[in-house]
Amino acid sequence: MILDKIGIISCSGEECLGGTISRLAVRKMMEELKPGMVSTLCLPLFIAGDGGEREFAEKYPTIAVDGCSKCCAKRAIEKYSNKVAGSVDVAEIIGAEIALEKPLSTRNLTTEHMEYVKKTADKTCEIFDEILAKSV
Amino acid sequence: MSKTICVLPCNGLDKCAGDVSRRVALQLAQSDAVELICPVLLNQNKSRYEKVLESGELTVIDGCNTRCASKLAGDLELFIKEKVNVSEVAKALNIKLGVEIREDEDSKAVVQEVLEKISSSVAVQAESEFIEPESVAYDSFSHGKFIFKIPKSNYFFNENDCWVTVSGNMARIGVSDYVQQNLSDILYVDPPEIGDEFEQFDDLGSIESGKAVFEIISPVSGTVVAVNTALSDAPELVNESPYEKGWLVEVRLSDFEEDQDLLHDCPTYFKFLQRKVEEVDV
Numbered sequence: 001m002i003l004d005k006i007g008i009i010s011c012s013g014e015e016c017l018g019g020t021i022s023r024l025a026v027r028k029m030m031e032e033l034k035p036g037m038v039s040t041l042c043l044p045l046f047i048a049g050d051g052g053e054r055e056f057a058e059k060y061p062t063i064a065v066d067g068c069s070k071c072c073a074k075r076a077i078e079k080y081s082n083k084v085a086g087s088v089d090v091a092e093i094i095g096a097e098i099a100l101e102k103p104l105s106t107r108n109l110t111t112e113h114m115e116y117v118k119k120t121a122d123k124t125c126e127i128f129d130e131i132l133a134k135s136v
Numbered sequence: 137m138s139k140t141i142c143v144l145p146c147n148g149l150d151k152c153a154g155d156v157s158r159r160v161a162l163q164l165a166q167s168d169a170v171e172l173i174c175p176v177l178l179n180q181n182k183s184r185y186e187k188v189l190e191s192g193e194l195t196v197i198d199g200c201n202t203r204c205a206s207k208l209a210g211d212l213e214l215f216i217k218e219k220v221n222v223s224e225v226a227k228a229l230n231i232k233l234g235v236e237i238r239e240d241e242d243s244k245a246v247v248q249e250v251l252e253k254i255s256s257s258v259a260v261q262a263e264s265e266f267i268e269p270e271s272v273a274y275d276s277f278s279h280g281k282f283i284f285k286i287p288k289s290n291y292f293f294n295e296n297d298c299w300v301t302v303s304g305n306m307a308r309i310g311v312s313d314y315v316q317q318n319l320s321d322i323l324y325v326d327p328p329e330i331g332d333e334f335e336q337f338d339d340l341g342s343i344e345s346g347k348a349v350f351e352i353i354s355p356v357s358g359t360v361v362a363v364n365t366a367l368s369d370a371p372e373l374v375n376e377s378p379y380e381k382g383w384l385v386e387v388r389l390s391d392f393e394e395d396q397d398l399l400h401d402c403p404t405y406f407k408f409l410q411r412k413v414e415e416v417d418v
Contacts (some may be wrong), residue, residue: 014174044204
């Protein structure tokens with residue numbers, strides 16, 4: 001399997017802190033933890049149906065990283081493309097109450113928030129590694 | 137209840153422009169008068185935002201030219217009061233945002249500019265100097281189920297189906313009945329800025345429906361002195377009255393005599409449109 005053929009879609013994150021965490025976790029994964037190994041898919045583009053995002057998720061394993069238990073990213077993938085290869089719910093990692101707090105701009109994040117980001121990114125990497133291991 | 141501003145950002149994560157749209161939205165949402173709308177949740181469950189959208193005015197922030205947020209608003213038939221495209225703002229500032237998400241001085245400058253664009257109301261415009269005719273008489277022809285109306289006189293058209301009608305040194309510009317029927321329900325009019333100077337055949341903003349975006353190609357050269365502010369609340373006026381109440385821009389003419397050489401008068405446009413409609417098989 002080609003390494004960059006695992007997709008990842010983050011929740012859009014306008015409703016809650018969990019969304020902010022999910023976006024930052026996906027960026028951390030792209031930029032630090034698995035650079036060049038993952039294709040990020042844009043959720044609004046995925047929903048709009050342009051840009052080849054749906055086709056990608058149909059063909060290749062795709063992980064959903066959701067900010068809360070509404071699981072918008074996971075539901076969108078399963079509605080428009082395929083079953084997700086794995087999913088992360090930030091609310092399960094940081095607790096539902098915190099996940100539903102107001103979304104934050106990156107400059108307002110505390111070290112505690114960054115720890116949530118790390119935990120979420122680590123969990124996503126675990127799923128990523130499992131998918132990769134299965135495919136070789 | 138006072139009007140809320142509903143902000144619908146594109147929120148894309150795969151390009152810097154999408155991230156900028158989110159940063160702008162979060163900054164705006166610090167005001168109690170602003171309600172943030174998540175595009176994904178809106179798509180999933182429109183009823184969640186129904187009340188706030190009914191009582192508020194929608195501002196859409198698109199990251200790139202795929203215009204996901206605008207398309208979503210169009211698909212859900214939401215009336216857009218104001219719209220900003222982050223990529224276009226960046227381009228005007230000569231800043232290339234690219235793919236990588238970053239929070240450097242350039243992206244901050246774009247955030248700031250978008251914020252200013254959203255918060256500044258439409259520039260104050262002088263009272264209209266254009267003298268409207270008491271009535272406009274029309275000719276029409278039909279093609280299939282469509283009936284196309286064209287004024288009998290005093291209007292001039294370019295081949296992009298935009299018209300101009302003149303009163304002294306002032307003129308009004310709009311789009312023909314053919315354009316509005318092609319676009320169907322018009323959801324948004326993006327007018328030029330007051331004071332903009334432009335040449336004949338320059339771009340004078342755009343109008344947008346759920347089907348397409350139509351660029352307004354100016355039939356004349358001049359300076360924008362007013363825009364039809366009624367269209368920001370009722371863009372459907374372009375559908376209902378394309379030659380009168382649905383005018384788009386009022387301009388001070390530079391050289392109408394010269395511009396006129398490249399325009400059709402009403403009878404000529406009538407024939408031109410008949411041929412065009414036959415050819416494209418509307």
